[in-house]
Amino acid sequence: MPQASSSYHHGDLRAACLRAARELLEEDGSAGLSLRAVARRAGVSATAPYRHYADRDALVSAVAAEGYRELAEHLAAAHPEPRTPDELASVAVAYVRFALDRPAMFRVMFAEPCDPNSEERVAATAAISEYVRGIVHAVFPGVDPDALSTTVWALVHGLAFLHLDGKLDSSTPEVVDAQVRAAVRALFSVSAAP
Amino acid sequence: MPQASSSYHHGDLRAACLRAARELLEEDGSAGLSLRAVARRAGVSATAPYRHYADRDALVSAVAAEGYRELAEHLAAAHPEPRTPDELASVAVAYVRFALDRPAMFRVMFAEPCDPNSEERVAATAAISEYVRGIVHAVFPGVDPDALSTTVWALVHGLAFLHLDGKLDSSTPEVVDAQVRAAVRALFSVSAAP
DNA sequence: TGTACATCAGTGAACGCGCGTTCACTGATGTAC
C-alpha cells in the first residue's frame, strides 16, 4: 500500500542516471555531459550518483557503452543477415541514421577523447568490429575480410561524421540515405583505372 | 634602441593567441580549449584576447580554420597532382597522419559541435571538398566525380577517426600507413559480387 | 510476530576551481599642426 515509497530510495538510480544522461544529450547536443545535470534531471541530489558511478568518467563510459549496444541493435534491425551489396547498404544507412538521430550520443561514443581503459567500451567496440567483419565476409565470401571490412566501416563511419559536421548535404533524411547508398555502391563498382 | 618595447604592446597578439591555442591543444589533447588558458600561455592578461576575438567561439573557429588550411597544405605536399590510385593513396596517408599528429586539433576541426556560421570555417571546408573532387576527377577521368569523391573523402575521414579513437591498430606509423593504403586499394579493386 | 541492528542509498552543506565576460582604467603609439 505504501505507494509513496519512492520518496527516499530511488529504486534504480543507476539506470535512471543513464536515462537522464541520454535525455540531456539528445536535448542539448552541444553541452558536455555533467554529473550534476544528470543528478538534477534524475530528481536526486548532486552527490547521489556517486553511489553508482565512481566519477564522471565512469558515467560517460557507461553511456557510451549503452550507445554501442544500441547501435548494434539498430544495425541488426536494418537487416539481420545481409548477403548482397544492397543489403549491406541498408545497414550502412542505419549506421548513419543512428548518428544523425543522436548526434551528441554518437560524439560521446566516438569523438570524446575518453580513456580507452573502460572494459565495457572496449568490448562493445570489438563487438561492432566483429559484426562488420561478419557482414563483409557474408557479402564477399571469396575476399579476405580484413582490409575490406576496415574499408567498409571507415567509409560508413566517415559518412556519419561528415554529415554530422555539416560537410555534406544533410537537408533531408532521404538525401542522406541516397548519398550513403551511392557511396556504398561506388565502393563496389569502381575498378582501378590505369 | 628600445628593444624592450615589447612590454606593454604585444605586437601581434592575434597570431600569438592562435599559436598558444595550438600549443595547448597539442600538449593536452583532452582538455577543452579555454580563452583564459590561451591568454595565460600567450603571457597576457585574461581579457586581452577580447581585443582580437569577440568571444571564445571566435577563437575556436579561427583555430579550426587554420587547421583546415594546414591540412590542405599537407595534402598538397604529399603529392601535388595525383594521377593514379597509388598517388591518391599517398594523399590519403597524409590525411590520416595529419589527424594522428594533431589529434586535438583535428577534433576541434571536425568533432566540435561548433556553430556552422563561421564563414572562415565554411570556406575552408569547401576548399577541401573541392580539392578532393579535383583529385578524384584526375585519377578517374571517366567517372562522375560527385559520388566517388564523397566516397573517398568519407573513407579517409573515417579511417582518421577510427584510428584517432583507437578502434584500429595504430601501434606504429608504418602500420597505420599500410592500413590506409590497403583500404584505398580495396576501394579500387572490389567488384560487385552476385 | 516483534524487536535490534547492520547495511545501504540517499541528503545537503561545503570546498576550491577555472571559466567567460564586463568594466573602468592606463600605458603606448601615431598623427596633426
Added chain:
DNA sequence: TGTACATCAGTGAACGCGCGTTCACTGATGTAC
C-alpha cells in the same frame, strides 16, 4: 623638431556560474533472532 591629443591595445579587479568531489549525516530496508 616638439607638443597636444585621439586612438589603440593592453591591465586587473570583479561578477556570477556550474562544475567535480568530500564529508558527516540520516532515512529506509532487510535480516537475525
